[in-house]
Amino acid sequence: xxxxxSVTQQLLDQSRTIIAGKDEVVRLAWVAILCxxxxxxxxxxxxxxxxxxxxxxxxxxxxxQRVQFTSDLLPADVLGAQMFNRELSQFEFHxxxxxxxxxxxxxxxxxxxKAQSALxxxxxxxxxxxxxxxxxxxxxxxxxxxxxPRSQSGTYPLPESQLDRFxxxxxxxxxxxxxxxxxxxxxLGRTLMSELQPVLSxxxxxxxxxxxxxxxxxxxxxxxxxxxxxxxxxxxxFRLGLSPRGALxxxxxxxxxxxxxxxxxxxxxxxxxxxxxxxxHRVQGQRQLDPKVLVQQVLDDVDVLAA
Amino acid sequence: xxxxxxxMRRAMPLKVLWALMAVQWVLVLPFLRYLPFWLGLVLVLVMxxxxxxxxxxxxxxxxxxxxxxxxxxxxxxxxxxxxxxxxDSAVSLCVLGYLLKSLEVLRRRDGxxxxxxxxxxxxxxxxxxxxxxxxxxxxxxxxxxxxxLFAIFADRSFDWRRGMRQSAGLMAAAIPIMIVGFxxxxxxxxxxxxxxxxxxxxxxxxxxVTPGSVSSLAMDRSPAFRVAFEGDLPxxxxxxxxxxxxxxxxxxxxxxxxxxxxRSQWPNGRLPEAGEGERYHYSVIIQASQQHWLYFLDWxxxxxxxxxRILPDGRAAARNTLSQTRRYQAQSQSDVRWASEPMQxxxxxxxxxxxxxxxxxxxxxxAVDSDRAFMDRLMQxxxxxxxxxxxxxxxxxxxxxxxxxxFEGRRGFCTHxxxxxxxxxxxxxxxxxxxxxxxxxxxxxxxxxxxxxxxxAHVWVEVWLDDxxxxxxxxxxxxxxxxxxxxxxWQDASNLNELPFVTRFTGGMPLYQSLSLWWDSVEYQWQxxxxxxxxxSALSALEYRFGKxxxxxxxxxxxxxxxxxxxxxxxxxxxxxxxxxxxxxxxSLHHLEKRFGKRTPGETVSDYLxxxxxxxxxxxxLLRQITAIINEAAYNPEQSFDKAARENLRSLVRNP
Numbered sequence: 001x002x003x004x005x006s007v008t009q010q011l012l013d014q015s016r017t018i019i020a021g022k023d024e025v026v027r028l029a030w031v032a033i034l035c036x037x038x039x040x041x042x043x044x045x046x047x048x049x050x051x052x053x054x055x056x057x058x059x060x061x062x063x064x065q066r067v068q069f070t071s072d073l074l075p076a077d078v079l080g081a082q083m084f085n086r087e088l089s090q091f092e093f094h095x096x097x098x099x100x101x102x103x104x105x106x107x108x109x110x111x112x113x114k115a116q117s118a119l120x121x122x123x124x125x126x127x128x129x130x131x132x133x134x135x136x137x138x139x140x141x142x143x144x145x146x147x148x149p150r151s152q153s154g155t156y157p158l159p160e161s162q163l164d165r166f167x168x169x170x171x172x173x174x175x176x177x178x179x180x181x182x183x184x185x186x187x188l189g190r191t192l193m194s195e196l197q198p199v200l201s202x203x204x205x206x207x208x209x210x211x212x213x214x215x216x217x218x219x220x221x222x223x224x225x226x227x228x229x230x231x232x233x234x235x236x237x238f239r240l241g242l243s244p245r246g247a248l249x250x251x252x253x254x255x256x257x258x259x260x261x262x263x264x265x266x267x268x269x270x271x272x273x274x275x276x277x278x279x280x281h282r283v284q285g286q287r288q289l290d291p292k293v294l295v296q297q298v299l300d301d302v303d304v305l306a307a
Numbered sequence: 308x309x310x311x312x313x314x315m316r317r318a319m320p321l322k323v324l325w326a327l328m329a330v331q332w333v334l335v336l337p338f339l340r341y342l343p344f345w346l347g348l349v350l351v352l353v354m355x356x357x358x359x360x361x362x363x364x365x366x367x368x369x370x371x372x373x374x375x376x377x378x379x380x381x382x383x384x385x386x387x388x389x390x391x392x393x394x395d396s397a398v399s400l401c402v403l404g405y406l407l408k409s410l411e412v413l414r415r416r417d418g419x420x421x422x423x424x425x426x427x428x429x430x431x432x433x434x435x436x437x438x439x440x441x442x443x444x445x446x447x448x449x450x451x452x453x454x455x456l457f458a459i460f461a462d463r464s465f466d467w468r469r470g471m472r473q474s475a476g477l478m479a480a481a482i483p484i485m486i487v488g489f490x491x492x493x494x495x496x497x498x499x500x501x502x503x504x505x506x507x508x509x510x511x512x513x514x515x516v517t518p519g520s521v522s523s524l525a526m527d528r529s530p531a532f533r534v535a536f537e538g539d540l541p542x543x544x545x546x547x548x549x550x551x552x553x554x555x556x557x558x559x560x561x562x563x564x565x566x567x568x569x570r571s572q573w574p575n576g577r578l579p580e581a582g583e584g585e586r587y588h589y590s591v592i593i594q595a596s597q598q599h600w601l602y603f604l605d606w607x608x609x610x611x612x613x614x615x616r617i618l619p620d621g622r623a624a625a626r627n628t629l630s631q632t633r634r635y636q637a638q639s640q641s642d643v644r645w646a647s648e649p650m651q652x653x654x655x656x657x658x659x660x661x662x663x664x665x666x667x668x669x670x671x672x673x674a675v676d677s678d679r680a681f682m683d684r685l686m687q688x689x690x691x692x693x694x695x696x697x698x699x700x701x702x703x704x705x706x707x708x709x710x711x712x713x714f715e716g717r718r719g720f721c722t723h724x725x726x727x728x729x730x731x732x733x734x735x736x737x738x739x740x741x742x743x744x745x746x747x748x749x750x751x752x753x754x755x756x757x758x759x760x761x762x763x764a765h766v767w768v769e770v771w772l773d774d775x776x777x778x779x780x781x782x783x784x785x786x787x788x789x790x791x792x793x794x795x796x797w798q799d800a801s802n803l804n805e806l807p808f809v810t811r812f813t814g815g816m817p818l819y820q821s822l823s824l825w826w827d828s829v830e831y832q833w834q835x836x837x838x839x840x841x842x843x844s845a846l847s848a849l850e851y852r853f854g855k856x857x858x859x860x861x862x863x864x865x866x867x868x869x870x871x872x873x874x875x876x877x878x879x880x881x882x883x884x885x886x887x888x889x890x891x892x893x894x895s896l897h898h899l900e901k902r903f904g905k906r907t908p909g910e911t912v913s914d915y916l917x918x919x920x921x922x923x924x925x926x927x928x929l930l931r932q933i934t935a936i937i938n939e940a941a942y943n944p945e946q947s948f949d950k951a952a953r954e955n956l957r958s959l960v961r962n963p
Contacts, residue, residue: 218944236314265943268911300909305893 004034004208005262010199011059017192018055019048020179025170027260028277029056029144033205034212034256037167037249038123038143040108040281047172049146051190053104056144060205061198063138065100069111071154075118078105079128093130098122101138101202105145109155119143120162140205160240160284167249168274169281208259215255216265224268224304225251228275231298232283238294240284250278268304275299315416323465324361326458327418328354331409333451334425335402337444341435342399343387346406349380353406360413368410376407398431418459425452437632439833450474516553516722516743516766517560531745531763532593532602533831535756541587543747545641547605547767547778548759550744552620554653556733558660558706561726561741564652565618567599576619577646578607584641592634592834599624602744602759604639605778611636619648620740621776632834645776653738653771661730663710668731678737679772682779685728689784693717694724696785721746724781725766738771742778754828892937892953895960899933912937933959 008030015026029052032039041049050066057064067078080096097103098119105119122128123143127136145166148155163169175183200208225247233241242250253274258266276295285294319327332354339347359365368376380403384396405424412421429448433441453474458465532548553561565573587604601615601623610617612635614626625633656665671688672681700719703712709727712719725741732739746765748757767780877883899919900906906915916934920927936956939946 216944218942221942236317263943265945267913267938267942269913272909272911300907303908304911305896305906 003262004211004259007199007204007208008260014059014196014199015052015055018051018190018196019172019175020182021176022048022052022172024273025172026052026056027257028168028170028274031253031256031260031274032167033060033140033142034209034259035167035249035252036140036142036209037253038145038165040163040166040169041144041146041171042149042169042281043146043171043173045148047174049172050104050106051193052172053102053144053146054190054193055196057102058193058196059199060102061201062101062140062142064102064104065097066104066106067097068106069108069115071110071112073111073115075115078115078119079122079130082131093133093135095135096128098128099135099137101140102142102144105143107148108145109147109157111156113156113159116156116158117162119145120158120165123165140202140209160282163281164243164245166281168253168277170277211259212252212256214264215258217251217255218265220305221254221266221268221271224302225254225271227302228271228298231302232279232295235286237286237289237297238283239286240282242279242282246279246282250275253278272299315419316414318413319415319418319459320463320465321361323418323458323462324357324413326465326467326470327412327421327455328357328361328409330425330451330455331405331421334428334448335406337432337436337448338398338402338428341395342402343384345383345387346399346402349403349406353409357409357412373407373410376410380407394434398434401428401431415459415462418455422452422456422459425455438830442833446478450478453477515560515562515566516726516741529761530594530827530830531596531759531761532591533756533758533827533834534589534591534604534748535754537588537590539585540750540757541585541604541639541641544783545605546747546757547742547765547780548602548745548748549605549607549622549742550600550602551742552618552622552769553741553743553766554620556656556730558657559708561729565620565622565624570599570624573616573624574619576617576621578609578617578623579621579643579645582606582608582640582643587639588636589639590634590636592632592831593629595631596629598629599626601625601635601637603637606639606641606643607637608640608643609638621645634834645774647774650738650771653740654733654736656730656733657706660706661709662707664713664727664731665734667713668734671731672735678735678770679777681735681737682728682732682770682772682777685731686779686781686784689724689781694719694785696720696782721766721780721782724785725768728779728781729768729770732768732770740769741766742769746780746782749827751828751831753825754831756828756831758827758831892940892956895933895956896937898960912941929959 008027011030012023012026016023019026029039033056041052043049053066054064056062067073076096078096078098080094080099082091083094084090085092108116108119122137123141126139126141127134129135147158174180229242229247229250232238250271254266254270257270257274258264261270263270276292276299279295280291283291283295285291332350335346335350339350356365356368360368381400384399384403387399401424405421405428408417408421408424412418426449429445429452432445432448435441436444450471451474454470457470457473461470534548551563552565553563555562555564586608589604591602593601601610601612603610603623607621607623610623612623612625612633615623615635616626617623671684675681675684695718697718698720700712700723701716703709703716703719703723709723709730712723713727729739729741743764743766745759745763746767747763748759750757765782767778767782769776769778771777874883878885896906896912899916903919903922906912910918913934916930916937920930923930933956936952936959940952940956
């Protein structure tokens, strides 16, 4: 049985050489992976989205593929297609980049809805159907999709129902001064990617994932989670509240978070740590209110200990 | 940073504001006739302002404007003569506040406040109006106000028709509670009586009459009291309702020895002992008169009324002002034995007044051989000479006024005739006094009672003959119809030009009369069944069970009842909760909070204690230890939080 807390520590230590000062984001990504969840990275270009995905793949020794989504990308470019082999006189399947363990879907919102939904379907079903034949995707299968903020031109925003398929939405933001200085100095950054050592084998990862379900949740924490969830359904604040699927994700993420802290029971602190990432992209505020602000408000207002 | 707007602070939609405004009209309109007229103007002004605010044409009233409006309003009340703390001024202030409040009603909170104030106003309205009509009006007001309450909470989904239905439904649901409250809720006199009303002039008999100075009598049709007889009615010509006795004469006015203003000096007396003749049992419901006199049929032998006292001149008076409708039982007989008393005060006459009348009376006395014959002769004189009964007599001023009336004017009403006759009796040495009260009344067939109205007020003479007080009513001699029929009929028959305008107008309308009789019987039933409910049955039933109830017992019972009801409701709705003994580890946390300041709602135990350890670095290790224990105890289902651990935590927490 791998000690998840120490794995987490190693993971954080190593990733720090690539993207410094973003421990919390890396930890949340790790939590999502423990929960078999896909990650949506929403950020400005050039703050290290790709580096994060690549380093995660290396550290967890996962196959890595990358697809740059563009407006002329076709579903077949992602999933693969039947090609006619002239020599053998038969169709054979050319697997697309989706057949990998960790897929980085760069700038997902650049692509047309058709291409987007091809990927999102694969994420949900964990299999691909081409010309009537279902082909399972590798296990584990993770998608890390990056997305530019919606305000940028030439984008097709993902519909709410599809946003819900991402377990968490993370954003890196600008690095702090020290990290950026290190980056400029060359003491950290993507150039060091090759020096990363895997912290976990795929088999251990499976065991770690199983561990998540063993984490205990006390009645007090459940009540707290329910209070949070109910508050997101307050019609005066939210047009769209947290769905039961979202609530389930929140609970799972809290469990995984507890594990990364070396605990086998969930504390409200865990719930709070994952709440924003799990919730923000699944709810919609009333009257154009920013979900980020509202979710933070919910965290501040809902009493941790009692109703 | 947006903040969550608490429900009570949210602005209300336009249609709810409309409803609130309409309800405000409904609630204020019934008050207008009791209050200074300019409050109606304020109503219109405020509503116009509010209408424009609602439609975005004006800003909501700024604070200085509200302040100014309050100042102007209070000043207005002051100049309207409501300077003292009376019912009128208190109500005016209340209505003014209610009106001005609407300048700022935009949020739900203000709306609820308006509604609560509205309920209070409805209660106040009942102080003015506690007859069936008032009850009906206040019911309407409650309906409207409850509608407003529904409107506030229905918010955007408010709908007039549904709101009305809900409001009516709620009132229907309240009927059982109302009935139980009505039947069993003790009414404690000091709390449940209507505050002394300085507004109305006193009605009924006054303590002093000056016959020469009144040139017309208003015909006031409002009821003075109602009498229900057990058994047969006395004959109509005996319907003399005795009230006050006027025995002091100063040349122009008759005045009572026992007056409202010398209540503290009233001696105790006894009613005349039972005499002969048929005995009448009856109960009287007397209207609020702001006086003390209780009325009887002549002659009273017994009275059963709380807090009354008997005066030596054969009367009863209430100890407290009659500020609300009361009921009492009494018995009368046609002949009674009077206790003898010093007669000198019934003979006193001032020197040099009405000299001609006294001379004339002396001559008349010489011509007959007994006092009784003298009195009969006077009555005969009135009958045979051209005397007229009128409600608009000429003025007979000064201390020779009675002579003037007797010899020249010869026109007057009961007071003139009675005064003259009593004066003449005294001048020849016969003890005499005036008795004020009412004569006649209207028998209400449906309600089986006699209604006596203010306009039936009457004055007659009593003289002491053969150790008896004997009643002489000179009015009977000049206008026999006044005695035998009720006043309405009598007026129809008499010269209309002699009567005031109002009577002339209404007197000839049978429909009006029968309607007003019907309405009066409704009011009578209301008073017997509703207003006087407790004095009759409930209290006596309670007293039968629990013994005599005094006010503090009743207060205790009522307070207890209200407390039980209130607490039950508070617990049921979750407003109140039984204090739960806080268990560890929360007790320790509370202890820390008490000592180092509160945790914010969103702060977890770890965050909170981390914050503390930043503020108190010297305790960091200890706080970390405590954090670990509390978290373990609270959230780890597998960890048993045993006694030793509890003790440990407690000692750690109590240590710093």
